[in-house]
Amino acid sequence: MSAPTTATPPGGVGEVVHDAPARGRILPRPVTGQEVVLVVVIAALWLVLGLATPAFFTSGSIIPLLVSMSPIALIGVGMTIVIITGGIDVSVGSIVMVSAVVTAQALVDHGLSLPVAVLLSVLVGGVLGLVNGVLIAYGRVQAIIITFGTLNLFKFVGLQFFGSSTVEGIPATFAFFGRGEAGRTLGIPHSFLIMLVVATAAWFYLRHTAGGRHFYAIGGDAVAARLAGVAVRRRSLIAYVLTGLLSGLAACFVIAQGTTSLAASVGSGTELAVIAAVVIGGTSITGGRGSVLGTVLGALLVQTVTTGVTQLGWQSQLSDLFVGLFIVVAVGADLVRQRSRRTS
Amino acid sequence: MTTATVPDPTGTPPARTTGDERPSLASRLLRLVLTQRIALLVVLLVAVVITMTTLSQNNYLSAPYSPSYMSATLINLVPLVLLGLAELLVITSGRGGIDLSVGAIVSLTGMVFGFAYGQWGWSLLAALALAVAFGALCGALNGVLVAYVGFPALITTLATYYAFRSLALVINDQQPISTKPVQDLYSTAAAVQLPFLPESFPRVPLGIFTFLVPTVVVVWLVLARTTWGRRLYAVGTNDVAAEWTGIDVRRTRFSAYVAAGAISGLVAVVTVAQFASARPDAGVSGTGMALPAITIAVLGGVAITGGIGRVAGVVLAALLVVWLNAGILLAVPGNAGTQLQLFALGAVLVFAALLNGITNRRYGGTQ
Amino acid sequence: MTADPTPAAPPRLEVAGIAKRFGAVRAIRHADMRVDAGSVHALVGENGAGKSTLIKILSGAETADTGRVEFDGRPTDIGSTAAALALGIATVYQEPQLFAELTVAENVFTGREITRGGRIDWAAQNAKVVELLELIGLPARYATVAVGQLSIAEQQQVSIAKALAGDARVLILDEPSAILTDTEVEVLFGVVRRLAASGVSIIYISHRLDELFTIADTVTVMRDGQTIGTHPIGELSVRRIVELMVGGILDDARQERVVPDGDPVLELRGLGLEGAFHDVDVAIRPGEVVGLYGLVGSGVAEIGATVYGMSRATAGSILVAGREVSPRSPRQAQQLGIALLPANRKQQGLFGFQPISFNISAGHLPLLSRLGVWVDRRREREVARSSITRLSVKTPDEKQAVSALSGGNAQKVVLARQLVERPRILVLAEPTQGVDVGAKEEIHRIITQLADDGTAVLIVTSDLAEAIRISDRLQVVRAGTTTVEFGPGATQVDVLAAAAGAVDESGVPA
Amino acid sequence: GQGSGGSASGGDSGGESGGPTIAFVPKLQGIPYFEAMNAGGQAACEELGCTWLYQGPVEADAAAQADIVRSFIQQGVDVLFVAPNDPDSMAPLLQEAEDAGIKVGTTDTDAPDSVREVFVNQATAEGIGQALTDQIVDAMGGTGRYAIVSCGETAENLNSWIDVQREYTASQYPDVTLTDVVYAGEDQAAATQMATDLLNADPTLTGLVGECTSAAPGVAQAVQDAGRVGQVFTVGLGTPRSMADYLANGSSSASVLWNVQNLGYLTAWAGLQLSDDAGFEASNDVSSDLSGVEYDDSSKTLLLGPPLVITTENVGDFDY
Numbered sequence A: 001m002s003a004p005t006t007a008t009p010p011g012g013v014g015e016v017v018h019d020a021p022a023r024g025r026i027l028p029r030p031v032t033g034q035e036v037v038l039v040v041v042i043a044a045l046w047l048v049l050g051l052a053t054p055a056f057f058t059s060g061s062i063i064p065l066l067v068s069m070s071p072i073a074l075i076g077v078g079m080t081i082v083i084i085t086g087g088i089d090v091s092v093g094s095i096v097m098v099s100a101v102v103t104a105q106a107l108v109d110h111g112l113s114l115p116v117a118v119l120l121s122v123l124v125g126g127v128l129g130l131v132n133g134v135l136i137a138y139g140r141v142q143a144i145i146i147t148f149g150t151l152n153l154f155k156f157v158g159l160q161f162f163g164s165s166t167v168e169g170i171p172a173t174f175a176f177f178g179r180g181e182a183g184r185t186l187g188i189p190h191s192f193l194i195m196l197v198v199a200t201a202a203w204f205y206l207r208h209t210a211g212g213r214h215f216y217a218i219g220g221d222a223v224a225a226r227l228a229g230v231a232v233r234r235r236s237l238i239a240y241v242l243t244g245l246l247s248g249l250a251a252c253f254v255i256a257q258g259t260t261s262l263a264a265s266v267g268s269g270t271e272l273a274v275i276a277a278v279v280i281g282g283t284s285i286t287g288g289r290g291s292v293l294g295t296v297l298g299a300l301l302v303q304t305v306t307t308g309v310t311q312l313g314w315q316s317q318l319s320d321l322f323v324g325l326f327i328v329v330a331v332g333a334d335l336v337r338q339r340s341r342r343t344s
Numbered sequence B: 001m002t003t004a005t006v007p008d009p010t011g012t013p014p015a016r017t018t019g020d021e022r023p024s025l026a027s028r029l030l031r032l033v034l035t036q037r038i039a040l041l042v043v044l045l046v047a048v049v050i051t052m053t054t055l056s057q058n059n060y061l062s063a064p065y066s067p068s069y070m071s072a073t074l075i076n077l078v079p080l081v082l083l084g085l086a087e088l089l090v091i092t093s094g095r096g097g098i099d100l101s102v103g104a105i106v107s108l109t110g111m112v113f114g115f116a117y118g119q120w121g122w123s124l125l126a127a128l129a130l131a132v133a134f135g136a137l138c139g140a141l142n143g144v145l146v147a148y149v150g151f152p153a154l155i156t157t158l159a160t161y162y163a164f165r166s167l168a169l170v171i172n173d174q175q176p177i178s179t180k181p182v183q184d185l186y187s188t189a190a191a192v193q194l195p196f197l198p199e200s201f202p203r204v205p206l207g208i209f210t211f212l213v214p215t216v217v218v219v220w221l222v223l224a225r226t227t228w229g230r231r232l233y234a235v236g237t238n239d240v241a242a243e244w245t246g247i248d249v250r251r252t253r254f255s256a257y258v259a260a261g262a263i264s265g266l267v268a269v270v271t272v273a274q275f276a277s278a279r280p281d282a283g284v285s286g287t288g289m290a291l292p293a294i295t296i297a298v299l300g301g302v303a304i305t306g307g308i309g310r311v312a313g314v315v316l317a318a319l320l321v322v323w324l325n326a327g328i329l330l331a332v333p334g335n336a337g338t339q340l341q342l343f344a345l346g347a348v349l350v351f352a353a354l355l356n357g358i359t360n361r362r363y364g365g366t367q
Numbered sequence C: 001m002t003a004d005p006t007p008a009a010p011p012r013l014e015v016a017g018i019a020k021r022f023g024a025v026r027a028i029r030h031a032d033m034r035v036d037a038g039s040v041h042a043l044v045g046e047n048g049a050g051k052s053t054l055i056k057i058l059s060g061a062e063t064a065d066t067g068r069v070e071f072d073g074r075p076t077d078i079g080s081t082a083a084a085l086a087l088g089i090a091t092v093y094q095e096p097q098l099f100a101e102l103t104v105a106e107n108v109f110t111g112r113e114i115t116r117g118g119r120i121d122w123a124a125q126n127a128k129v130v131e132l133l134e135l136i137g138l139p140a141r142y143a144t145v146a147v148g149q150l151s152i153a154e155q156q157q158v159s160i161a162k163a164l165a166g167d168a169r170v171l172i173l174d175e176p177s178a179i180l181t182d183t184e185v186e187v188l189f190g191v192v193r194r195l196a197a198s199g200v201s202i203i204y205i206s207h208r209l210d211e212l213f214t215i216a217d218t219v220t221v222m223r224d225g226q227t228i229g230t231h232p233i234g235e236l237s238v239r240r241i242v243e244l245m246v247g248g249i250l251d252d253a254r255q256e257r258v259v260p261d262g263d264p265v266l267e268l269r270g271l272g273l274e275g276a277f278h279d280v281d282v283a284i285r286p287g288e289v290v291g292l293y294g295l296v297g298s299g300v301a302e303i304g305a306t307v308y309g310m311s312r313a314t315a316g317s318i319l320v321a322g323r324e325v326s327p328r329s330p331r332q333a334q335q336l337g338i339a340l341l342p343a344n345r346k347q348q349g350l351f352g353f354q355p356i357s358f359n360i361s362a363g364h365l366p367l368l369s370r371l372g373v374w375v376d377r378r379r380e381r382e383v384a385r386s387s388i389t390r391l392s393v394k395t396p397d398e399k400q401a402v403s404a405l406s407g408g409n410a411q412k413v414v415l416a417r418q419l420v421e422r423p424r425i426l427v428l429a430e431p432t433q434g435v436d437v438g439a440k441e442e443i444h445r446i447i448t449q450l451a452d453d454g455t456a457v458l459i460v461t462s463d464l465a466e467a468i469r470i471s472d473r474l475q476v477v478r479a480g481t482t483t484v485e486f487g488p489g490a491t492q493v494d495v496l497a498a499a500a501g502a503v504d505e506s507g508v509p510a
Numbered sequence D: 001g002q003g004s005g006g007s008a009s010g011g012d013s014g015g016e017s018g019g020p021t022i023a024f025v026p027k028l029q030g031i032p033y034f035e036a037m038n039a040g041g042q043a044a045c046e047e048l049g050c051t052w053l054y055q056g057p058v059e060a061d062a063a064a065q066a067d068i069v070r071s072f073i074q075q076g077v078d079v080l081f082v083a084p085n086d087p088d089s090m091a092p093l094l095q096e097a098e099d100a101g102i103k104v105g106t107t108d109t110d111a112p113d114s115v116r117e118v119f120v121n122q123a124t125a126e127g128i129g130q131a132l133t134d135q136i137v138d139a140m141g142g143t144g145r146y147a148i149v150s151c152g153e154t155a156e157n158l159n160s161w162i163d164v165q166r167e168y169t170a171s172q173y174p175d176v177t178l179t180d181v182v183y184a185g186e187d188q189a190a191a192t193q194m195a196t197d198l199l200n201a202d203p204t205l206t207g208l209v210g211e212c213t214s215a216a217p218g219v220a221q222a223v224q225d226a227g228r229v230g231q232v233f234t235v236g237l238g239t240p241r242s243m244a245d246y247l248a249n250g251s252s253s254a255s256v257l258w259n260v261q262n263l264g265y266l267t268a269w270a271g272l273q274l275s276d277d278a279g280f281e282a283s284n285d286v287s288s289d290l291s292g293v294e295y296d297d298s299s300k301t302l303l304l305g306p307p308l309v310i311t312t313e314n315v316g317d318f319d320y
């Protein structure tokens, strides 16, 4: 038997979904749909907050918000790269703790200058990141397991520096990164600016250099990346070291945002806040896809929610509920968009 | 062009057997310890107990590391093992399965249980059933999002962790519930003399018998002997293949999260009993309960990539951690002792993970 | 072992005494091979003979335990994939090694990006990729498409483009034709010939032995981890190669079957799935083997998936034993008596690190359990053991993880799963893809036997010789719909012509 | 080299001092408050002849604290003092300790429904709540609106002080309103950010109270960062050294606390009394520093005294 055949236009066979990308472009769009959604959501939130609490749009309100989100976004830049490679780093909170205590103690004991103190903090973070990186890249173990381990190990190290005490009387060296007058130039907080510079550099690195693209390749298929001649181990090592370095820098911001004393609880819970920012920003937790810009927006959204809940005078414990909801909504939006792209 | 032929040394094509020569006993033992997580854990556990007992006998400890102490510390084993099993189920279900929200479920369910049992005067059984059902409901929310909507588990449970934690605090204005019935529940967690055994036999926390053993047996039976267990492992190993095999992948994965939620509900009751109060931050204070539970699961040999994980591994890993921690408290006085516990946990985890890496290269995987 | 006593020039690549074991598995016992410059050197052998392992060693993806490698007469140590690439050894692996989220251009250049001042020179890369795409017969605009959006066959072609992007001196192709259509294979051969003419050495692995005679200069045969011999193609015939591979003699005559009369047990009436196929009409009687032959991308694969409940048809109807059904899931399809062997065994078939017995029983848990709850572990073991014997799976025992089996043996395990309960309707998608001749024979025999026992078999394949050989009736799928039907006597030329659209519908052979 | 100086001499059980062994389990280790208590207890034992043991969990977590208590029970100490994170959950453990022949007491935070034989109280909830309120209202000039940044949502003593503040503000200071209570956990940076948010949400706010030792400097820092020193006033429960800078620059008006070392000293002394079965008088002369310490028999509570108000004047007198 034979069926009556409907004529199909030529070219209908053997072609799957190719007309989606525009001509003349060899990279995915610089701004993903997720980022557009986030911008819209944040704008809407800011509008609502501005209407509800008149003080929201004053610099006294916006600047602390930008300062507060900076360390999370900064670590988020590193975490984004790590997650793009298909890894994860849950030890960043402990890295912040160790960097912060070492630096704060050195500030108290030796009265370091600002650049030296920053360098110290970044170096300490980098060393711990190197520990993670070596274990993960050369021990060939899942990142989540190793970093759960080093989360505890680093915390132990940090506690040794604290010596069952707090660091008191930290000088105002880091006021440059702080919330106060000394932390601003032309009204823009330094910590936010630095974070933006780092994020922009990371954006360029990830998008336009061979090394940056290799992170995506590794996250897409590590075996294939190795076969293609990508230095997979060295690349993943770099991702963790970068995260460590940025956590060290973030530790300076954290010291600056705290008081003149530093307690052992510093940094705890950072990892979840950072991961929340990264995933809200549209980075795929399974690797191979993600953007630094999204992470920065994710951190901004989370901080907006926390600030908003307090400023609206709602129970502060509710902010977590909203953060949870936003994670679901943001990831849901991303999912819907991906599906529609696939089926179109 | 020429024809080059390799003369076959035996004349016939060699038989395709594995392992041609018999390895020595020592290398077989090494292989066993490296490839069988259970064997490794037993070795470590024995090492810890022997070390501590020796230290104890030579008076290096501030108090005897005796059977009665070891048994008293078992009270911590109950929540640790149960939540470790909850993680085992979801991690085994694959696709990056993990549950960060178990601690928050414990908090929220504990409050619900506290209301029912402590305030509305429900019977213990009814309140227990409610707790398990409510925990399962929380798990079902995770399950729907992960299995049916397709959210990554890490993100889903991070979101619900935030949400449940927040609700647990708000639901009773951050007040714990500690009415008389709730306080009296401690008797179900306290250590008891076992029947038919001599006086000298150490007293064992009741929770071991009322909660731990039944749950362990049930989870073990379900995983190792039932078709649901088979489906779970199949889904965790390769969910696309499971789909083509006719397994309802979504329902299987969904049910893993529901089961994890139900177990967390059970832990909520255990925790309420142990603390003699329903506390809104029971499962999230400090580092929370989820991280230790995941740690235990991983240490117990559960592969984070899914499809691999055994109940015995989780139980042994939890026992190892509990007894190691208990020993450290006696060996190292002062703040240094509690700090050293962090080090020990981290070191054991990294060590086990590295060993996994070596094993993978040398023997092609751990079981 | 003998070699040319006075070689004018050293061979491009020579390996000797290579051995490699994975734990207890001796993947290669002893391998020798010499590949001359500008020659197409075929490497053949049964599944699990060690071909892929040998080329992985040559490409630096694995390291040999013993043995020596010479490149252009110089002893060389290929320690890493990067080292192999630096020598000019480019490889297209059996499984495509691509990054779904990256574009074709990026995939081609991953690991050797063209940069200018540290920044990737997108323009230069793109220009080069457009050239390569033209060479392998893909449209130029694919350069900017994410690889994840391409079909598997297209991805395979991208892999080839990728291998060609560097200036290869040795190009290794591991079963490149397995998932290509005949036209695509022709394009590939054109590329291979051109490269060989320009002095590139090609190592070519394939199970489609007939194609060796159009492309290969020399053939090395492997058996049980050893190279058995190397022969110029002129000294060989398909039959001879097969005999070398299996060490025995094969009977490949088609057995004439008489299909019993009866009402169709499976009928597809005007079946359609938006974007994939439309107006598909097929009817199969019990005991009948019907082939659906179509080029890759013709929609033929999706037809099988729809019958099996993986996709919901958007038009037409499916009738099982005369009753209209619409399976929504494989589970429902199975309850209707439909079984399916998926085409992509690694993704859709295998539970990698689980034992063989697990892999077989996974599809039959209700049968192999008491009350549908408790797994009957003894029966599970028995079923697994008998399947292993019946399909001659090469394995020490049923506890072996399937990931440790070679591709073809793993395929047999997946097939075994479909045969545990005799299905009323069996859909086989590419049943022998990547399977060696011996196993292919075996699988064909089993299919015929199933049909003899009353099962209706629908074979969805892009292997024309197989389609003709095994089917009682053969339907050609073109442009997403069933067109022409052939009886048992069809010739390859007729069918291919119909599939490519050369025969108009009126000329239906009986 | 690890651990605190405080724990070092606690190391050898049956150490130089001899006498009964008194163990103290704080809510958490590594904060100046409890380390100061430890120092006070240690000094007392050196003077009075007892062995002082001190071990605290790394985080303020009831379960981790229970492990340490259990290990002290196993060590068979003579007296056990606990500052429970969760009073309800500590009660059964104290029962177990008593069953093992250990004298038990609470200090800093009570477990009222337990078998503890004494509670060493730093100050009454009324005393603290009222002092905090008086200080903030005083700083604000007797009128205005203030908010509280608290720490753990479930910390019972903090919540009881907040309750007192609510009621006392409403009844005593009709011109003053307590607007909001937010919870920042033990995190100073979070406390600072939340205080900042409170300031922004309500520009008419002129007072902030930091309810615990991490929030007290946090609220002061927020005011300083916002450049509103002299317009917004803060008080809090801060340890002297952590507050010194803020008191000096005026971002904090006062810190309400008590002499924490004395609290530790009193705890050790009470432990000795318990182990000697000596009991307590209605008024006890403990040391030259601590005379006339009241004991309330009905609630079995030793009261250190009225809270101490730390200002620029006396902040230098303390070394923790």
Ligand SMILES: Nc1ncnc2c1ncn2[C@@H]1O[C@H](COP(=O)(O)OP(=O)(O)OP(=O)(O)O)[C@@H](O)[C@H]1O
Residues within 6 Å of the ligand: A023, A024, A025, A026, A027, A029, A030, A207, C121, C122, C123, C124, C126, C127, C144
């Ligand atoms: N499809 C293409 N074909 C040829 N050249 C291209 C193509 N797309 C981009 N280029 C070239 O690559 C270079 C950079 O491209 P483009 O301007 O898109 O990058 P960009 O703007 O820096 O980054 P982005 O695309 O992320 O905004 C330019 O020289 C451009 O001409």
Ligand SMILES: Nc1ncnc2c1ncn2[C@@H]1O[C@H](COP(=O)(O)OP(=O)(O)OP(=O)(O)O)[C@@H](O)[C@H]1O
Residues within 6 Å of the ligand: B364, C022, C023, C025, C026, C027, C028, C045, C046, C047, C048, C049, C050, C051, C052, C053, C054, C094, C404, C405, C406, C407, C408, C409, C434
């Ligand atoms: N990573 C590995 N671990 C263990 N065994 C392996 C591994 N890779 C290959 N093997 C085994 O080595 C042998 C040779 O496998 P190889 O893949 O080289 O076969 P092949 O000739 O390519 O077969 P096919 O034609 O089926 O692809 C097989 O028995 C296989 O099971």
Ligand SMILES: [Mg+2]
Residues within 6 Å of the ligand: A030
């Ligand atoms: Mg551009």
Ligand SMILES: [Mg+2]
Residues within 6 Å of the ligand: C051, C052, C053, C094, C407
């Ligand atoms: Mg192969």
